[in-house]
Amino acid sequence: MKRVLNTVLLIVFVITLNFIIFELMPGTQASISNLVQNPRVFDPTQVARLLKLYNFCKEVTITGPHSYNCVPTTIWDRFSAYFVNMITFNFGDSFQTNKPVLHDMIQTGRLVNTLTLLGVATTVALLIGTLLGVVAAAKRGSIFDSGSVTLSLITFSLPTFWMGLLFIMIFANRLQLFPSGGVTPAYWAIKTPDLLGQFLTRVQYLFLPALTLTLFFYGGNLLLTRATMTEALSEDYSNTGRAKGLPERTVLFKHALKNASLPLVTNAALSFGGLLGGAIITETVFNWDGLGFWLFNAIGWKDYPVMQAMFFIIALCVIAANFISDIFYGILDPRIKYE
Amino acid sequence: MSENTSVPYSLVRFKRFFFNLLRNKKSAAGLTLLSIFVFIAVAGPLLTPYTPLGSVVSAQLNPPSWIVYFTGPLGWSQNAEFTGIKASSITGATLTTTSIGGDSASFSAASGASGGTVEVQKFVTWTYPGPAKRFVTSLSITPGPTILGQTVIATVYLDRFVGGVRDARWNIFDKTIDSNSTFEVNLDSISGDLRVRLGLSTSNIDPAQLIFSRQADYAYALELTLPPSANIDFSLQNFKLQIRGSTWGWLGTDQAGHDILTQLIYGARLSLIVGLLATFIGVGLGLVVGLIAGYLGRIVDEVLMRFTDMMLVIPGLPLLIVLVNVLGPSLTNIILVLGFLGWMGFARVVRSQVLSLRERPFIEAAKASGAGTGYITLRHILPNVVSLTYVNLALSVPAAIVGEAALSFLGLGDQTSVTWGRMLELARESGGSATNLFWWWVIPPGIGIALVSLSFILIGFSLDELFNPRLRRRR
Amino acid sequence: MPVLQLDGLTTNYRTVRGWVKAAEDVSFEVEKGEALGLVGESGCGKTTVALSILKILPSGARIRHGKIIFDGRDLVPLSDSEMRKIRWKGISIVFQGAMNALNPVFKVGDQIVEAIRLHEDVSKGDAMRRAESLLELVGVEPSRVNNYPHEFSGGMRQRALIAMALASNPQLLIADEPGTALDVIVQAQVLKLMRSLKEKLGLSMIMISHDLSIVAEVCEKVAIMYAGHLVEYGSIEAIFKEPLHPYTQGLLGAFPGIKGERRKLTSIPGQPPDLLAPPAACRFHPRCPYVMDICKKEKPLLEKAGSGDHYVACYLY
Numbered sequence A: 001m002k003r004v005l006n007t008v009l010l011i012v013f014v015i016t017l018n019f020i021i022f023e024l025m026p027g028t029q030a031s032i033s034n035l036v037q038n039p040r041v042f043d044p045t046q047v048a049r050l051l052k053l054y055n056f057c058k059e060v061t062i063t064g065p066h067s068y069n070c071v072p073t074t075i076w077d078r079f080s081a082y083f084v085n086m087i088t089f090n091f092g093d094s095f096q097t098n099k100p101v102l103h104d105m106i107q108t109g110r111l112v113n114t115l116t117l118l119g120v121a122t123t124v125a126l127l128i129g130t131l132l133g134v135v136a137a138a139k140r141g142s143i144f145d146s147g148s149v150t151l152s153l154i155t156f157s158l159p160t161f162w163m164g165l166l167f168i169m170i171f172a173n174r175l176q177l178f179p180s181g182g183v184t185p186a187y188w189a190i191k192t193p194d195l196l197g198q199f200l201t202r203v204q205y206l207f208l209p210a211l212t213l214t215l216f217f218y219g220g221n222l223l224l225t226r227a228t229m230t231e232a233l234s235e236d237y238s239n240t241g242r243a244k245g246l247p248e249r250t251v252l253f254k255h256a257l258k259n260a261s262l263p264l265v266t267n268a269a270l271s272f273g274g275l276l277g278g279a280i281i282t283e284t285v286f287n288w289d290g291l292g293f294w295l296f297n298a299i300g301w302k303d304y305p306v307m308q309a310m311f312f313i314i315a316l317c318v319i320a321a322n323f324i325s326d327i328f329y330g331i332l333d334p335r336i337k338y339e
Numbered sequence B: 001m002s003e004n005t006s007v008p009y010s011l012v013r014f015k016r017f018f019f020n021l022l023r024n025k026k027s028a029a030g031l032t033l034l035s036i037f038v039f040i041a042v043a044g045p046l047l048t049p050y051t052p053l054g055s056v057v058s059a060q061l062n063p064p065s066w067i068v069y070f071t072g073p074l075g076w077s078q079n080a081e082f083t084g085i086k087a088s089s090i091t092g093a094t095l096t097t098t099s100i101g102g103d104s105a106s107f108s109a110a111s112g113a114s115g116g117t118v119e120v121q122k123f124v125t126w127t128y129p130g131p132a133k134r135f136v137t138s139l140s141i142t143p144g145p146t147i148l149g150q151t152v153i154a155t156v157y158l159d160r161f162v163g164g165v166r167d168a169r170w171n172i173f174d175k176t177i178d179s180n181s182t183f184e185v186n187l188d189s190i191s192g193d194l195r196v197r198l199g200l201s202t203s204n205i206d207p208a209q210l211i212f213s214r215q216a217d218y219a220y221a222l223e224l225t226l227p228p229s230a231n232i233d234f235s236l237q238n239f240k241l242q243i244r245g246s247t248w249g250w251l252g253t254d255q256a257g258h259d260i261l262t263q264l265i266y267g268a269r270l271s272l273i274v275g276l277l278a279t280f281i282g283v284g285l286g287l288v289v290g291l292i293a294g295y296l297g298r299i300v301d302e303v304l305m306r307f308t309d310m311m312l313v314i315p316g317l318p319l320l321i322v323l324v325n326v327l328g329p330s331l332t333n334i335i336l337v338l339g340f341l342g343w344m345g346f347a348r349v350v351r352s353q354v355l356s357l358r359e360r361p362f363i364e365a366a367k368a369s370g371a372g373t374g375y376i377t378l379r380h381i382l383p384n385v386v387s388l389t390y391v392n393l394a395l396s397v398p399a400a401i402v403g404e405a406a407l408s409f410l411g412l413g414d415q416t417s418v419t420w421g422r423m424l425e426l427a428r429e430s431g432g433s434a435t436n437l438f439w440w441w442v443i444p445p446g447i448g449i450a451l452v453s454l455s456f457i458l459i460g461f462s463l464d465e466l467f468n469p470r471l472r473r474r475r
Numbered sequence C: 001m002p003v004l005q006l007d008g009l010t011t012n013y014r015t016v017r018g019w020v021k022a023a024e025d026v027s028f029e030v031e032k033g034e035a036l037g038l039v040g041e042s043g044c045g046k047t048t049v050a051l052s053i054l055k056i057l058p059s060g061a062r063i064r065h066g067k068i069i070f071d072g073r074d075l076v077p078l079s080d081s082e083m084r085k086i087r088w089k090g091i092s093i094v095f096q097g098a099m100n101a102l103n104p105v106f107k108v109g110d111q112i113v114e115a116i117r118l119h120e121d122v123s124k125g126d127a128m129r130r131a132e133s134l135l136e137l138v139g140v141e142p143s144r145v146n147n148y149p150h151e152f153s154g155g156m157r158q159r160a161l162i163a164m165a166l167a168s169n170p171q172l173l174i175a176d177e178p179g180t181a182l183d184v185i186v187q188a189q190v191l192k193l194m195r196s197l198k199e200k201l202g203l204s205m206i207m208i209s210h211d212l213s214i215v216a217e218v219c220e221k222v223a224i225m226y227a228g229h230l231v232e233y234g235s236i237e238a239i240f241k242e243p244l245h246p247y248t249q250g251l252l253g254a255f256p257g258i259k260g261e262r263r264k265l266t267s268i269p270g271q272p273p274d275l276l277a278p279p280a281a282c283r284f285h286p287r288c289p290y291v292m293d294i295c296k297k298e299k300p301l302l303e304k305a306g307s308g309d310h311y312v313a314c315y316l317y
């Protein structure tokens, strides 16, 4: 119950923050008044849309090419309208396409594209990071251990987008093994191959962005797994397990890992926001037409409805991830009981 | 012994601390790396004569000069400049030189009854196996007033000499002069006019590639053809021709021919400034919030920590993007936003440290002796969280540097300054597509970011080990 | 023939700063049905000896010399898979119950069942019934098999660990500080349980403790360890009646007496040594009130002294 309340509170907080940023920041005000007042860019429909979007006026009537009448609203009017819009996912129309934001997000396949990339990268990174972390902890002090720690420290300190650019230079431009960007080849618009061909090509397009995002994510995971596993392996229950005659594999992956996974779950949820940030950048580097790339384009267009929607949705995802991880934690750790 | 007593205790402690840091392999590596970068950042303008976006140093998109050691010398060239100015009469004129040297010459030319021609030249020996990539010329001519009423034809040639004999001549400019005002000749081999003039309009060969394609001696010549019986003074300034080769310096050039090494050096400076300032703001805020929450406790703690948790859940990069976009992408804004979004984790750590300190006997004792809250916080608690602060400072800088780079890369960087992130953005933007990435432009800034991050991470980890006895024992 | 015979066991830990000489040249025997107490200050290498016997040492540790003869066979050269057959069925161990010796995320019953099924081909249901009766044997409500360790009290956890150690009817039971960190009454109950189990099941046992008086409640023989060395070894009566080694004398002075009469508590002055660089020869010499020149030069050997079955490593005798 407390958890649910917390989550609701967080959502309200996010909406409020969003409102404050977009409403009260001088930048927004300036860009709107600029649009309204600067005769050269004065476009009555644009202005009307903005004024409607931000709820600045109860009513707008355009009285001439450079003038309009506005019945102003109070900030509370605006906030309540904004709040309702947000929780009903009514984000308005994109400036770029004049279509509803939700339409541009889902019907264009962007959501699916992002989920594919994120899903693959997260799964692989979690598997590899955890596996290598367990082995590194088990062989603490070995060459394997210091090697994998060094490697993850390196991938940890390399900027994601730079790794992406390097991969493009090496694997796409030089070796020509993979395409340098995009989700599907352009010729598919004319002629789409059979399903197997489609699948193989899609994998080819997915490979580099997924690799980049995986490398971005696995290092932290490895380091954390190694740390928590080291802790777990030094606990007496690991010794009890060994003394029972359990094979080392069982001690590691059943007894120690289940304990070590508790902080991992929390961390996975907390780093979900960072992962989404990594996805935005990776998508931009590889022109991967997902939500992150869309957000990047929205920046250039000053497409406020899209930016707001993306910010809100990403925040929602992170909040959801935290909620889910809390529940997971409860399942994994019998010491925690929820009322 | 007596020396020891004269040195303040804090200095001794610092020395011992520093010594410990240096003894640790990791932190010694980190400190060495960092001091190199700090040196580069501080000494930036002394290390390079150019400016990051102001000076065009060579042709566009040149790889570094040392590439010849990998590909063999074939096909590569470097910059060259014409030197050794010389003025002479060719036919029917007498030349009286009043001054000559460097890029300028002043002389008076007197022609005979059938007119005459004088010539000013500069020379270069083209020794590179590959052709040049581009050339730019400059020249300003100021005739004396006696020119009025007469016409002089000025022609600019490029001549090639093989074995001392001229075997090719390209007419790259001509103009009839009849006034005594200064006029300028600024030619760029890339310009359409010159291509047309040399019959290269349909090919994509640069005139420089055509002309400077053989190892030979070249002359850059201005010929002035005088009318009969004229006596005219000429003053030439800026008589220069710069040949731009196909390689440049240590790290090559960017899209516009700017020096990438210079950008890297200036980028080090900005990236470090951004990283450090943003971190100071973040750590400062975290310290204040953590101290207040931890020490005051109760409702203040509850409210502050609730807020901190909420801020922790908000995804960082999207919030950064939105804020910078709304506030405007200036360096100051970026620093402020990075700082204001970087305090939460640290505030939590400080708070829990303060909570555990608060229970310690010496705080209780101080309280019992009537010390005020502020006094206790400053005098007893603050010194005990200082070590945490160091560790966090070190570990936050890379995050801020990478954050700025990411923002820049997304096009939200300060458009007027060159940071490493901006360099990468430019490297990606200039090609128009990802297939046009140039390794000498992409790799250095990334390595810069990675090494600076690594140095701070190494220092942070070793500080942590030094301050955190649990870790130290486990090693 | 003894159940277990240690012959010159030397186990060191490799660390970045060098070898930690945690157990050096340790020799003793445990006869069938007999209980041996292994006593010494915390950090002197008792657990190291126990882990060495089962060969479950952490990765940096090496058994550098010596033999561990169990049931007529030397365990030192055995491979891990051969060792796994000996663990629990041959030798089982009880760790300190107050610590995390039971895995906190698995049910107690499941952990006992895991031990049973590892060595015997029985069904889950049968194994669970065995687990219930084992819990009953150590005095825990059998229905508690479905509880998690955190739902147990410290004493119950210690009992459950003992029950688990008995799961495969081991020939030898090692108990590493049983009952330590529990309150005195619970500790006494645990000791009583150990003693009754030993009598009822005819168990051979090694009981590790830092407290000589605890060991005395259960064991017939005792081995005193100081900084990785065995310094005195003999029957419990002999050692209590006539403690020979200055360290044993200090220990006896430092703890309440066996029959409850309180002796004067005299703690031994000085600190236990750093096992990375222990003192040469007799490791006790820096703290010894009777130190002689030879103590710093040559390691005294464990030799028969005093009356009865009694050995001491000290130049005083």
Ligand SMILES: Nc1ncnc2c1ncn2[C@@H]1O[C@H](COP(=O)(O)OP(=O)(O)O)[C@@H](O)[C@H]1O
Pocket: C013, C014, C015, C020, C022, C040, C041, C042, C043, C044, C045, C046, C047, C048, C049, C058, C060, C275
């Ligand atoms: N994994 C390890 N690595 C390095 N040294 C260790 C390790 N485990 C124990 N030691 C050291 O070995 C010595 C003996 O430890 P231990 O056998 O646990 O003592 P006891 O059980 O008598 O308290 C101690 O000095 C301890 O610091």
Ligand SMILES: [Mg+2]
Pocket: C043, C046, C047, C048, C176
């Ligand atoms: Mg122990």
